[in-house]
Amino acid sequence: MNSLMTIDSDQDEDEDVHSLVEIALLFYMCWYYNHVCLRPRQAPHRQLLYSGNAWVQHILAHEENCYDTFRMRRDQFLSLHQLLVHRYGLRSTNNISTEECLAIFLYIVSGPHSNRLAAVTFGHSKSTISLKFRHALRRIYNLGVDIIKPRDPTFSKPHPKVTRGAYFPWFENCIGALDGTHIKLQVSGERNMTFIGRHMVPTFNLLAVVDLGCRFIFVYSGRPGSMHDYSVLQHALVQYHNHFPHPPQDKFYLVDAAYGNTPGFLAPYRNTRYHLQHFQHGHLPDTMEELFNYRHAQLRCSIERAFGQLKNKFRILKSIPNYGLCTSNRIIVACMALHNFLKDNGGDSGGDWTKASILTCNNDENIAPDLPDLMEYAGSNAD
Structure with missing residues (x-):
């Protein structure tokens, strides 16, 4: 009789263990469904075949593309870059050069282009683009403090x-x-x-x-x-x-x-x-x-x-995104500083290509610059 009771007790314990396992398995399946199956799938990070700096160098190599994209000639871009580096503290990081940092700023204010589009174009995260945009903004704003003033404060010579x-x-x-x-x-x-x-x-x-x-x-x-x-x-x-x-x-x-x-x-x-x-x-x-x-x-x-x-x-001035009042104000001053810098460094004068390109870019607010095929460029540089 005692042995029979022991057998029944062992069977009950086995059934309890199986029930606990089934419950635990059910809970796990519910958790997996809610936290894995239902979670939005993130798109895989785009692995670019070219670097942002390589894209910048390719744009700078073509005068018309340079003006369409950065709103200035190549020589003006390089002069501005040197000025910002040597006098206003424009700095590079491990993966972004000073030229690319300046290009990011000009690309955004000239398009105007969103941070999201700039991230795709230059192959960096949106947070990195935002960080570099503000880094260049501070330097160009400081340039504005120095350059938005009369050449001759006494106005001694009439125009x-x-x-x-x-x-x-x-x-x-x-x-x-x-x-x-x-x-x-x-x-x-x-x-x-x-x-x-x-x-x-x-x-x-x-x-x-x-x-x-x-x-x-x-x-x-x-x-x-x-x-x-x-x-x-x-x-x-x-x-x-x-x-x-x-x-x-x-x-x-x-x-x-x-x-x-x-x-x-x-x-x-x-x-x-x-x-x-x-x-x-x-x-x-x-x-x-x-x-x-x-x-x-x-x-x-x-x-x-x-x-x-x-x-x-600088078409960002047609409608500044929600950067906050202080940053928006700095963007305005920075764009005016760029305007003066270009006036002081040759204006819009240039080769024959400028006669049509400048008029088109300056007068047509809906222009989409005819940029090179980036994937084709990446493929040609991979060979």
Whole structure:
């Protein structure tokens, strides 16, 4: 009898063990299904056949591709690179050269191209692209601090444009033009409404001063789009009094009617035809006031041209992604620094290819540069 009870007890224990195993196996299958089978599969990391630096060198080897991609000639790219390395601390890392770092920044601000697309193009992670973009941004912003200023702070020599012809002698003492423009950006949170400008989108109201060669000599960025142009100017004159390039006695900047006539700032006649389109199709000036306004508008167009060149060359300024207010402001200053650097280093002059390429790139905001086939390039370099 006792032996029978022992046998039954052993059988019960075996059944309990089997039940526990089945339960454990069931739990494991549920865990595997939820954590492995249902987890989104990540795409395999793209193994590029070329390095980002090799791609940069290939672009630099072709002048037209260089301008289409980086918005400057090869010699200008190399001069800028040397300046940033030797004077502003542009540094390389183990896997990214200083040339590639600069190329990443120019590629993003010129396209404009997203960090995601830059990561695919250069063969790095998005975090690496972001890190290198900000590294180059800080150096080019510091360049802007040094280069966005008058070549001659005393304005001792008048610009050749106003020493003869239709502008002489009435505008002989003109040293430049001042105006504002709105830069569209993305603002998150409660501050969004503060930056809503006249086009009902968040913007920076950017104040700039240019000389008559369309070169920026002062910039005041970061003011919300809801702020009036005149208020932005007054704020700049107070907050940056020591940095503003004040006109010497008897010299003046040209401004539009929104700023008014004050010492050093010359506005057009009010209630009189002014804008250039008002004088088109044979509608020539009829009075001395209209003639003055016509010449004033022609000369003041230097700042409109500068804004147009800036936004068409560095298209990130048409709508800055959500980088944050501080970084967005630095991007604007950096692009203006690049504008001045190019003005000081040959502008858009170049070979025959530039005549068509520059006009196309600067005037067509939807252009997609005709870049070389990267995989074909990689294959040719693998041989």
